[in-house]
Amino acid sequence: MRAIIAHSSDRLVWQEVPDVSPAAGEVVVQVSAAGVNRADLLQAAGKYPPPPGASDILGLEVSGTIAEVGEEVDRWQIGQPVCALLAGGGYAEFVAVPEGQLMPLPDAVELPHAAALPEVACTVWSNVVMTAGLTAGHVALFHGGASGIGTHGIQVARALDCRVAVTAGSTQKLDLCKELGAEILINYREEDFVARLRDATDGAGADVILDIMGASYLDRNVDALANDGRLVIIGMQGGIKAELNVAKLLGKRAGVIATALRGRPVAGPSSKSEVVAATVENVWPMVADGRVRPIIGAEFPIDQAAAAHELLNSGDVSGKVLLRVDG
Ligand SMILES: NC(=O)c1ccc[n+]([C@@H]2O[C@H](COP(=O)([O-])OP(=O)(O)OC[C@H]3O[C@@H](n4cnc5c(N)ncnc54)[C@H](OP(=O)(O)O)[C@@H]3O)[C@@H](O)[C@H]2O)c1
Numbered sequence: 001m002r003a004i005i006a007h008s009s010d011r012l013v014w015q016e017v018p019d020v021s022p023a024a025g026e027v028v029v030q031v032s033a034a035g036v037n038r039a040d041l042l043q044a045a046g047k048y049p050p051p052p053g054a055s056d057i058l059g060l061e062v063s064g065t066i067a068e069v070g071e072e073v074d075r076w077q078i079g080q081p082v083c084a085l086l087a088g089g090g091y092a093e094f095v096a097v098p099e100g101q102l103m104p105l106p107d108a109v110e111l112p113h114a115a116a117l118p119e120v121a122c123t124v125w126s127n128v129v130m131t132a133g134l135t136a137g138h139v140a141l142f143h144g145g146a147s148g149i150g151t152h153g154i155q156v157a158r159a160l161d162c163r164v165a166v167t168a169g170s171t172q173k174l175d176l177c178k179e180l181g182a183e184i185l186i187n188y189r190e191e192d193f194v195a196r197l198r199d200a201t202d203g204a205g206a207d208v209i210l211d212i213m214g215a216s217y218l219d220r221n222v223d224a225l226a227n228d229g230r231l232v233i234i235g236m237q238g239g240i241k242a243e244l245n246v247a248k249l250l251g252k253r254a255g256v257i258a259t260a261l262r263g264r265p266v267a268g269p270s271s272k273s274e275v276v277a278a279t280v281e282n283v284w285p286m287v288a289d290g291r292v293r294p295i296i297g298a299e300f301p302i303d304q305a306a307a308a309h310e311l312l313n314s315g316d317v318s319g320k321v322l323l324r325v326d327g
């Protein structure tokens with residue numbers, strides 16, 4: 001089979017590699033498309049090694065068709081269209097997937113476009129709802145509202161009847177967020193998000209903040225939280241170390257949590273399988289009836305993976321970037 005091998009961060013070569021086969025409890029998926037994630041850029045640059053036991057080929061999500069079924073798999077059959085959350089291996093013609101990380105193709109989504117869903121859907125649902133308890137009537141703030149994560153988060157929060165605030169770096173990106181249902185639109189290059197959020201919420205702030213900046217936003221995120229609010233940090237684009245004013249948290253009974261999806265175990269408590277099952281149960285109905293759709297900013301043939309990485313890195317794209325393996 002062929003897969004992308006990262007010889008360096010900008011030399012991603014589509015080349016022959018050893019075939020994969022399913023271990024017990026796994027299936028092999030023939031890949032239609034793979035989603036590009038910021039983690040793939042970091043891994044290609046040698047800064048984000050795969051967790052122990054995971055494929056060292058890039059790619060954290062795919063859509064495709066089941067080509068082989070391993071022993072002890074009873075829920076899935078050859079020929080079924082699926083998408084899947086991976087710990088690695090997606091930039092390839094075939095990938096082996098633990099059965100708990102497979103998701104049925106949602107109604108109303110074409111097979112290649114389903115590759116835009118697993119990472120964002122599992123990340124948003126696990127953090128914003130399972131961890132932070134977002135529920136109807138809450139105010140949710142998504143930093144990077146026009147990102148893959150942000151464009152999905154806005155739609156899920158609206159489907160849950162929440163008010164949505166976003167930050168983004170341009171009017172064009174804020175327009176997309178508005179079209180998806182965001183109401184409080186903050187240009188982080190020109191405005192103070194704490195002040196804007198307080199103004200828009202009678203001083204209350206956000207019940208849930210999904211943050212991708214880390215250190216550089218920590219103090220202001222705590223300021224922007226409502227009483228009993230939850231700040232969930234999933235990205236470190238603004239650094240890893242900052243001072244946390246515990247008194248501010250204490251006064252608000254607020255919480256700060258940081259999580260990563262890739263390193264979760266395959267099965268058991270807090271696992272990828274648990275997150276995948278909850279996401280399929282709760283988000284797939286929203287996708288099936290059109291309240292949530294994949295937002296795809298660009299598609300590239302798989303042998304142009306380096307150009308896809310360059311585009312995501314440039315910031316000159318909204319929503320997800322896909323690599324097409326099916327031509
Ligand atoms: N922990 C996990 O399990 C997990 C899982 C998936 C993703 N992530 C992380 O989530 C983040 C988003 O992922 P993605 O794939 O959706 O990335 P992406 O599409 O590349 O988006 C990155 C976003 O960062 C925004 N940004 C940059 N500087 C900002 C600032 N000062 N304030 C607010 N936003 C800013 C950009 O906004 P503009 O373009 O508007 O400037 C852009 O939308 C990444 O950091 C990724 O590593 C974490």
